[in-house]
Amino acid sequence: MTYFNYLCQGTAVTDAAIEVEGLTKRFGEVVALDGIDFWVPARSVFGLLGPNGAGKTTAVRILATVLEPDGGRAAVLGHDVVAEPDAIRRRIGLAGQFAAVDPNLTGRENLRLIGLLSQMETSAIPPRAAELLERFDLSDAADRPVRTYSGGMRRRLDVAAALVPRPPVLFLDEPTTGLDLHSRNGLWDMINELVQDGTTVLLTTQYLEEADRLAERVAVIDHGQVIANDAPSVLKAQLGSTVAELGFEDASTAEQARELLAGRHPGVEREGTMVRLGSNEGPRLLVDVLRRLDGAQLAPATLAVHEPSLDDVFLALTGRHAEEISEGAEQGAEGPAVPGRRRRRGAA
């Protein structure tokens, strides 16, 4: 008996909110999920980390009973997604990648509609809506049609809508894409509060930083498979807290630089004219690298330092960049395009 069956029998010792085993899904020729497994303990935040088209959204859609899987099993709070979708729908909230709110309704009317369709007690809806509007800083705009809202306001309303029936399990599909810094931090605080109140959160993200900040555990997804499942701090530790990228005039100079640095920095890699290395001691790394290069008359043309990104995790785990995804996979699995991968850089 697998641990999954064991859990599903309700005799579990562990308090699992979400269990996924061997889940597969195809869209025509495109394999969106190629047998993924993970499980999420109750009252925790779990991150699905991966580039566009990796299969994150497909996994969330299946868990939220929007899509049916082709194979494998998935359960939310012990209810199977195929056999008991209605039991799951009464216990979850979903905020997707696109602000799924009605532009012609006001913010308050949108929340009321979701409350009604969530089978809430009619009298419980207005106070709950008012509370959420207040909490998401939308009270002033509550009675204006949503089409007058800014993008950030729509997204906040979208997340608020997912919370109306106080779901014990919350799915957030790239919740901070398109949010400004202030809104993003507000949402992060909100997620932490929800978890303290006993909510289980599954979130997808393209940003290692976001997963690191929120999730206790992260599954890295690539081409529909889980390629790593660990605490974000462990993933980051494998990379070093700082990544430096040096660009050279040509590949042979870059290779000379790599050879020169390899003796002292074992993780150094070259890719074309770029040399890349990570370390836990950023400033000291730079001083040492520049001194050595200068001594050998190998001055780099460009120099960039940044925190490890999803791309670096990918490079470390797969030897490939994160964005090597075919157009078809992206369309089929993730819907319309979303804004590109963000990367923070600081020139040194």
Added chain:
Amino acid sequence: MSVDVATEIVRERSLPVRAIRDALAVTGRNLIAYRRVPQLVVFSTIQPVIFVVMFRYVFGGAIALPVSFFPYVDFLMPGVFVQTVVFGALATAIGLASDMKSGLMERFRSLPMARSAVLAGRTLADLTRNLFVVLLMLAVGFLVGFRLHTDVLGLIGGILLLLAFGYAMSWIFASVGLLVGDPETAQAAAFPLLAPLVFASSLFVPVQSMPGWLQPWANHQPVSVTAKAIRFLTLGDSPFGHSSDVWESLVWIVGILLVFAPLAVRRYRRAI
């Protein structure tokens, strides 16, 4: 499992209760849009008003009814009523396609609502709008000289038949909207469907004036049949409408619903 606290504010309701409550909630939501974006209703009324004015005062003089039972304006108005509900059905396609594109449909599918409510709520809202638009067009008709030749019962029967036909058309366009999933494409896809129904019909000119090969289609296609049925109900028996047209129209309505309601429901199940 201990986390599965039965959330005290979410109730378990039986399916029939949910089906009605949820359909009404979605209907209300769609009607708010009509109230708040009046151009949706204005567009679907201005166009038929222009047709009324054009055919009544510009082309009307040149269109001769082969047998003159009544003035051309009486012939024209039932045609305009039908045209109004047929073009109005486009809104069903556009509304559903917009919900698919915006992601609202996906959210609906993650909620414990009755599956039928999205389609029922959409078509019921469009039925309500049709009632409003039809009454408005009736007023316009009386203004330009349309006169009832039967009685009030005939008029009420005509309006009911018209609304039933509009409702059936809504299901055709619900299927179209869900198939294309994008409001602009829905609009483009609908026109080639509408043109032969609206223009190769008895809406504006008597079928007797058309070439022989076109007459069987123009006589028996659903839009023509319904216009003739309404002529019978409001103007009495004439070469432009018999009691048999009412039955033929009802058969079309039932037939369309039987084919397109399951088709739309199937498309909805597959649509995200």
